[in-house]
Amino acid sequence: MLEVKGLTKRFGGNVAVKSVDYSVQQGKINAIIGPNGAGKSTFFNLITGVHEPTEGTIIYKNEEITRQPANVIAKLGVARTFQSTHLFEMSTVKDNVIVGHRLRTKSNLFDSIFRTRRLKEEEQQCIAKAEESLDFVGLSHVSDQLVTNISQEEKKRVAFALALATDPEIVFLDEPTAGVNPDETDEMAKLIQKMADKGLTICLIEHKMPMIMQLAHHIMVLNYGEKIAEGTPAEIQKNEEVIKAYLGGTVSA
Amino acid sequence: MELLMQQLFNGLTIGSVYALVALGLTLVYGILHIPNFAHGALYMVGGYITLIMMTEAGLHYILAMVVSICVVGLLSVLMERLVFYPLRHSPPIQDKVAAIGILLFLEALAQFIWGADYRQMSTPFGQVVEVFGLTLTLQRILIVFAAIAVMILLYWFLKKTFTGRTIIAMAQNREGAQLVGINTHKVAILTFFIAGALAAIGASLTSPINLVFPGMGHLVILKAFVIIIIGGMGSIPGAILGGYILGFTESLGATYLSADYKDIIAFVLLILILSIKPQGIFSKGGV
Amino acid sequence: MNVLTNKKVIISLLIVLGIVFPFIIPNLYYLHIMTLAFIWTIAVYGLNLLAGYTGYLSLAHGGFFAIGAYVIGILTVKLEMGFWLSFLLAPLVTMFIGLIIGLFALRTKEHFFAIYTLCVGYIIYLVIDKWEGLTGGVRGLIGIPLPEAIGPITFQSPTAQYYLAFFIFLLVVAVIYRIVHSLTGRTFIAIRNSEDLALSLGISTKRNKLLAFVLSTFFAGLAGAMYAGFIRFIGPEIAYTTITFDLLTYMIVGGIGTFAGPIVGTFLIVIISQNLQFLQDYRMLIFGPLLTLLIIFSPRGIVGFIQMQLYQRKRKKQESLAYKNREEETNAGG
CATH class of the missing domain: 3.40.50.300 (P-loop containing nucleotide triphosphate hydrolases)
Incomplete structure (x- = not known):
């Protein structure tokens, strides 16, 4: 492989x-x-x-x-995780993971400014993917918490979820x-x-x-x-x- | 030929001052990895303190310079303790903003206390002398010799004394230095003091041939950044060599290219260098 | 939800306030200040997009502001082109120059990027100051025309100019809101957090950083063009680092990387400065230390501080609620 x-x-x-x-x-x-x-x-x-x-x-x-x-x-x-987690501490767990699916989307600046249908659909797709990944790593219950408030082990799991969100x-x-x-x-x-x-x-x-x-x-x-x-x-x-x-x-x- | 010699000597004078300022900047960068944008403000305060000590307190030029060295050195230490120390674990963008805050404050303060006008500094070394057919002022000769003396002294201190060697050790490896029992706080304080002192010396030496005003540090500090990027961030010989290279380039450029655009030389140089080698000339390759 | 913390209510109130302002305070001087504040805010939004959301602190922002102002100045005064066409071209030309500079500048990181852009800013200033034939040198450019009337709408009165600035300001805020709260914005934030992580998530950091840079110069150029059209005289001092540092101060005080930060910071400081007229030249005596203190104690400025307070209150409420529920359960069980 x-x-x-x-x-x-x-x-x-x-x-x-x-x-x-x-x-x-x-x-x-x-x-x-x-x-x-x-x-x-x-x-x-x-x-x-x-x-x-x-x-x-x-x-x-x-x-x-x-x-x-x-x-x-x-x-x-090919996805990967790092030894240290590099998450945005002042944002929620879910918000951190949503961007993980960005690579499978095509929306550009134009879509963002005019909120095209493609953007809306792809945003939903990213959110769904984030929820699915968080569920898989067992973090659904903290998805709305700020990253700064979760434990070290949970942060590691968030990093896993991010990697998984890339499909x-x-x-x-x-x-x-x-x-x-x-x-x-x-x-x-x-x-x-x-x-x-x-x-x-x-x-x-x-x-x-x-x-x-x-x-x-x-x-x-x-x-x-x-x-x-x-x-x-x-x-x-x-x-x-x-x-x-x-x-x-x-x-x- | 005579013009060339004259310009070369001018380059030597300017280069000496650049080297002193760049040395302070590079030492601080080496120890704390902070690009200290407020360093130019220290330079400016150094010029003012010397001037004020001479005009208000009636001190001799040399004595006034000594006072200036102490005041600016302490100011620099204060900066480290109150601002950079609390920010030591923060993302790099915060150091920079904090330094800019100090810069803006010190400039406004200088303007508030001493006014916005350009002021002249007198010097007891105003005589004109002839050396090898060149007409030079004693002050310019003083700048060159004093700067070189200071650099030799600094070099001796860093290489031959224990305290000096700890600074070098910490610049090379901070965690390692902590492990072998170096008191990193003390080293940081000392480094900031030296940096401030060097800025004060540079400003005091050059003020009689330039002018003293709140914005006098702007161009100098920016050029000092250019120098330490050319010479390698944190490198001491690099700062000295870079200072003189820039000094010569500028004084020759002003004569043979364009006096209007001589200040641009440094910045164009830096932009060229960083466009080609984004991590500076002497970056450690690979990573 | 509490009425006062409801975003829609606040936003509607602010828009209404902006519309009725010339009627409540029919003072030309205040109108002038408010118009300027709208213009500065637009420039700060540009800076925030790059420094706040993408993590690249550009110190050339004042320079790009000046490029926008000078493009419209040169086009209208020297080439005698119409206002609106020049106004359209100014941010585009700025953006194009930004694109070329960004291609090189973005190869550097962190400190190098800050120093690089500081040098770019100085070069822009020196070129504007010295290139007399093009920019008028220290004398600057005088006589930038008023915007031509659009149908029945004319822009001669200060009130009309106020509404024009307000309209563009609202447009910019809406566009920035959409950018920041979209996948594009999330991509920028991912780069700010960690470029290595962003790359490993399949994000082209190169392209997105360039996008953020070019966008930021677009808004700087737009603000510069508005400034030139409003003041109708420009000199090289608008390219000096003072402008960059002013914009930086507005952004940090309001809250770097927050959406409302640029508005809060700019209006707060502009209004305070006006009320402390005697301070004009010495305003940095207050704002300099404020900048340093804020970055130490509240790195995300006033807005970040308030957000944190609100969040913690909400969290406490949730916790005490959860606690109560547990208690009730145990009571019911026992």
Whole structure:
């Protein structure tokens, strides 16, 4: 579904990602793990178009997207979340999510000024999409609250809802449970599972090993920008090199 | 040839003042990442304090300058404590607006207290001397040497003293500096003091050959911004070099291109640079 | 709903007030001030669209205001074109210049953008000041004609000019309202929050930022053209940073990124300034610190502050209501 070949990114003299070959398995939960500074976030940023790769190709549904800007990639059905949530705190949850469906609409300035039928229809469509996404992530009850008044975990869910509102086929989640307590982590894991059950392809970066080992179908391990292992959770847990990379710490933690 | 030499020397004088002002701006930017639009107002207040100390209190030019350095330095610190410190976690647009608020206030205040007229500052160094066949006023020579002395002193302070090195460390990495136990408040206060002092020195040195008036900081501060963008935001050698480059370009441009449009040179330069390299010349590539 | 907080009631009252103002206060001087306030508000709306909603603080806004004023000035005085055609062309030319500058300026971000636009503003000022052949230099342009009569409507009297400004003002407010409260406005706000997030949501930040920039210069140019047509004399000082900073002050005091902010800020400050005539040259003694204090304590200005108070009151009411309901339930259960 999404495939990268020889993906490399250099910042000045530093190699952040070094000729990685990888393919995301459709309809599965794919995880990317690795020690701090292993290049996981950079890897995400390359695929989602935030950074341009130095070398390599990215192919999504038989189409090369290597040097496409982020907004074009999003339109193709690739959504993502960020480690920090970037929501507008002084606005309601729903208002924050409505813009998520903007990429599927065509209204322009002219439509806005003259409030054409197209604008009205598309606005309804965006609102409906926002409500649907908020309902899916379990936030219908706070949709009229200001973002500043909801909890950190709820903000994470809003970010998920935003990603879902873009009508994606594949969702990249950058540390979805960072800054979330253990109980809530379980809830987030359930939500991710629910997204996969709905038929979405998931690819996530995580640090919380127990959660990953339970949740993921397929794991890739990055270390110093290089892929050192790939496989099912069981295979990864047994992999010598992975254990070494984690400095003797057991991967199953 | 003589005209060229004369203009080169003029460039050296103007460049020295630009460098001093730009240094203060770049230090503050390095530490707090604030483009301090109020820096030009500090420069203006510096000019006025020196002038007033001379005319009202009858102090010697040099003494008046010392008073000015202290007053403006403290004013700068006050600004940091009362305005920029409370805004340290706010979105960047707020710093800028706050700085503009201070700028507007200080200008109105200067006009209220000292009036809107252009005022001349006398100098004990008004004599004309001949050096290598060039006719120069002692004041211009003083500007060049004093500015260079101040820069050397600043450089020595930043490189050789512990306190100075903490400023550099913090400019390079704020969180890191906090981790190794640097008192970031103290460093910020000190940096603002130095920035204010440099502005006061620059203004006091140049006022006898220019004029003192409430809007005297406008062009200087804007040019200082141009300089630190050319030289790299936060870079100290960049500010010095940029100051002199702009000084020379302007004085040569005024002679050989157009005196009317010499002030445009800096801005056109900046617009060209940022249009081609939106993150400045010495931005760290990649990200 | 409380009558006083009902938006429709307030808006209708304000429009009626605007219409009857010349009859209640038949003082030419106040009429003049009000007309100017309408014009300034339009310029502030332009600034707010870009700085408030899209997050790009342009310090060239006074420059674009001046371009609008000078385009109509040059067209009518130097080329002797008719008023209305020139009036139509002025904002369009400003917008076109804005488009070209925006293409480059918007490659920069945050501080760089502010400094870049400040420089653009200065260049506009210097060009207007020095290019005597075109702009009349420091002497400025004198004798901009009155608008020609449209059918039976003439624009000779100050009252007629007041109504003209008021009419355009209402039109602008309506257009801005629609832009801000539409998908276009939501797109701008998304960019202000986080450009990375907006991009990841499939929004072309480049195109939308340019749109916001060009729109903001359009309104600046429109306001400038209205100013020139109303005052009928323009000099280079209208391009100076003072105008930019005045507009910025109106916007911040009213509330950056709020819909009512530009009206509240502009009218408040213009009216206060008129009542403190002795302050004229020193008004920044008050408004400078006000600007700084507001940005520290109420970053979204007066309107943002009121909105927050209203919201909190509503929330408290809801909470106490929910509390009461729970109590009743437990009582009923027990």
